[in-house]
Amino acid sequence: MSADTNLMPIPGPIDPVPVPRAAVQRADGKVELVGLPKEEIRAALESAGLDPKQAKLRAKQIWHWIYNRGVSDFSAMTDIAKAQQPWLAERFTLTRPEVVEAQVSTDGTRKWLLRTHDGHDFEMVFIPDADRGTLCVSSQVGCTLNCRFCHTGTMKLVRNLEPAEIVGQVMLARDALGEWPSSPEGRMLTNIVMMGMGEPLYNFDNVKQALKIVMDGDGLGLSKRRITLSTSGVVPMMSRAGEEIGVNLAVSLHAVTKEVRDEIVPINKKYGIEELLSACAAYPGANNARRITFEYVMLKDKNDSDADARELVRLIRQYKLPAKVNLIPFNPWPGAPYECSTDERIRAFSNIVFEAGISAPIRTPRGRDIDAACGQLKTAAEKKSRAERDREAAAA
Numbered sequence: 167m168s169a170d171t172n173l174m175p176i177p178g179p180i181d182p183v184p185v186p187r188a189a190v191q192r193a194d195g196k197v198e199l200v201g202l203p204k205e206e207i208r209a210a211l212e213s214a215g216l217d218p219k220q221a222k223l224r225a226k227q228i229w230h231w232i233y234n235r236g237v238s239d240f241s242a243m244t245d246i247a248k249a250q251q252p253w254l255a256e257r258f259t260l261t262r263p264e265v266v267e268a269q270v271s272t273d274g275t276r277k278w279l280l281r282t283h284d285g286h287d288f289e290m291v292f293i294p295d296a297d298r299g300t301l302c303v304s305s306q307v308g309c310t311l312n313c314r315f316c317h318t319g320t321m322k323l324v325r326n327l328e329p330a331e332i333v334g335q336v337m338l339a340r341d342a343l344g345e346w347p348s349s350p351e352g353r354m355l356t357n358i359v360m361m362g363m364g365e366p367l368y369n370f371d372n373v374k375q376a377l378k379i380v381m382d383g384d385g386l387g388l389s390k391r392r393i394t395l396s397t398s399g400v401v402p403m404m405s406r407a408g409e410e411i412g413v414n415l416a417v418s419l420h421a422v423t424k425e426v427r428d429e430i431v432p433i434n435k436k437y438g439i440e441e442l443l444s445a446c447a448a449y450p451g452a453n454n455a456r457r458i459t460f461e462y463v464m465l466k467d468k469n470d471s472d473a474d475a476r477e478l479v480r481l482i483r484q485y486k487l488p489a490k491v492n493l494i495p496f497n498p499w500p501g502a503p504y505e506c507s508t509d510e511r512i513r514a515f516s517n518i519v520f521e522a523g524i525s526a527p528i529r530t531p532r533g534r535d536i537d538a539a540c541g542q543l544k545t546a547a548e549k550k551s552r553a554e555r556d557r558e559a560a561a562a
C-alpha cells in the first residue's frame with residue numbers, strides 16, 4: 167500500500183464530519199508502541215508470542231522506559247533480558263518524529279520542523295515564559311478548514327497525525343530540554359496547547375489517545391488543567407472533548423457576525439455562532455476558575471471595530487460564558503488577503519472588552535525572527551513541497 171493513500175486532498179471549504187483515517191502502515195511492518203495504551207502494549211506483546219504473565223510485566227516495564235525515562239531503544243531497557251531485546255526490536259518500534267530542523271529565537275522561543283515516518287512535514291513550537299513553558303503541538307499535517315487568515319489552511323494535503331506522532335512531539339521537546347527522567351519538579355515544559363497545525367477535533371480519536379498518555383500520572387504526567395485544546399468550532403465534537411478528554415477549551419471565534427465569520431472561518435457556514443456559543447455554554451468543566459478562551463485574530467478593517475468589540479461583550483454575556491478573550495495580532499504571510507490591525511486599534515478593542523469585566527490580553531508575538539508564532543506555523547513544509555514540485559517539473 168502506498169502511504170499516500172492516507173493523504174486526503176482538501177475536499178472543499180468545509181469538511182463537515184471528522185474523518186476517521188486508518189493508521190498508516192509502517193514501511194518496515196513493525197508495530198509502533200509509542201502512543202498505545204499500556205493495555206494495548208500488553209496485547210501486542212501477547213499476540214507476538216509472549217505468555218500472558220510475561221506480556222503484562224514487559225508492558226509495564228516498556229511503558230516505564232518510554233514515558234518516565236524517555237528511552238527510544240529496547241537495548242537501553244536494562245531490566246529486560248539482553249536476549250529478548252533484539253526480539254522486541256525486530257517486531258516493535260519506539261519512534262519519535264524525525265527532526266528536520268530546530269531553530270531558537272532571540273527571545274528563547276524554539277521551533278522544530280518535524281517529519282513523519284512516511285515523509286510528511288509538520289511543526290512544533292516551544293514558548294518559554296517566566297512562570298511556565300508552553301509547547302504548541304500539531305494534530306494534523308495541514309488542515310482541511312481553510313480559514314482565510316491561516317497559512318496552515320493553504321497547505322494542499324492533509325493527514326491526521328497518529329497518537330505516536332502527537333505524544334512524540336511532547337517527548338521530543340523533553341529530549342531537547344533535557345527533561346528526562348520525567349519528574350514534576352523544575353520542569354521547563356509545563357503547559358501544552360493543541361494550537362499547532364490542524365484541527366484537533368477532526369482527529370478526535372488520535373488526539374484523545376495521545377492526551378490520555380500525556381495526562382496519565384504514570385505517563386508524561388501533565389495535569390489536564392495545563393493542557394488547552396483549540397478548535398475552530400467543530401460543534402458536534404465539543405461536548406465529547408469536554409467529557410472524554412477534559413482539558414481546557416479555546417475557541418477560535420475571530421468574528422461576531424455571520425457575514426464576517428463565514429468569510430474568515432468557513433466552518434461557520436456549517437456551525438454558526440449561536441450553535442458554537444451554546445456548545446461553549448454547555449462545555450463540561452467550564453466555570454469561573456476554568457474559563458473558555460476565545461481567540462480573536464485582529465484583522466484590519468475586517469473584525470476590529472468598536473462595534474465588533476461591543477458585540478463580542480454582548481454575546482459573552484448573552485450566553486453567560488465564563489470567558490477570557492485572547493487578542494492575537496494577525497501574523498501576515500506572503501499572499502495573505504488581510505493586514506494586521508494597528509496597535510492603537512487593538513488597544514481600543516481590548517479596552518472595551520476589558521471595561522466590561524472580561525480579561526482581554528493582547529498576545530505578544532513570540533519568535534518572530536524564526537516565524538514561530540503559535541497557530542500560524544509557517545509551512546516550511548509547504549515551501550519544501552513546492553521546491554519538490556518544481557524539481558519534479560524540471561525533471562519531467
Ligand code: SAH
Nearest residue numbers: 316361364365396397398418461497541542
Ligand atoms: N485549528 C485549531 C487550532 C490551530 S490554530 C483552531 O483553529 O483553533 C491556533 C490559533 O492560531 C487559532 O486561533 C488560529 O485561528 C490562529 N491563527 C491562525 N493563523 C493565524 C495568523 N496568521 N495570525 C494569527 N493567528 C493565527
Ligand code: SF4
Nearest residue numbers: 309312313316319398
Ligand atoms: Fe485549520 Fe485552525 Fe488554520 Fe482554521 S485556523 S485553517 S482550523 S489550523
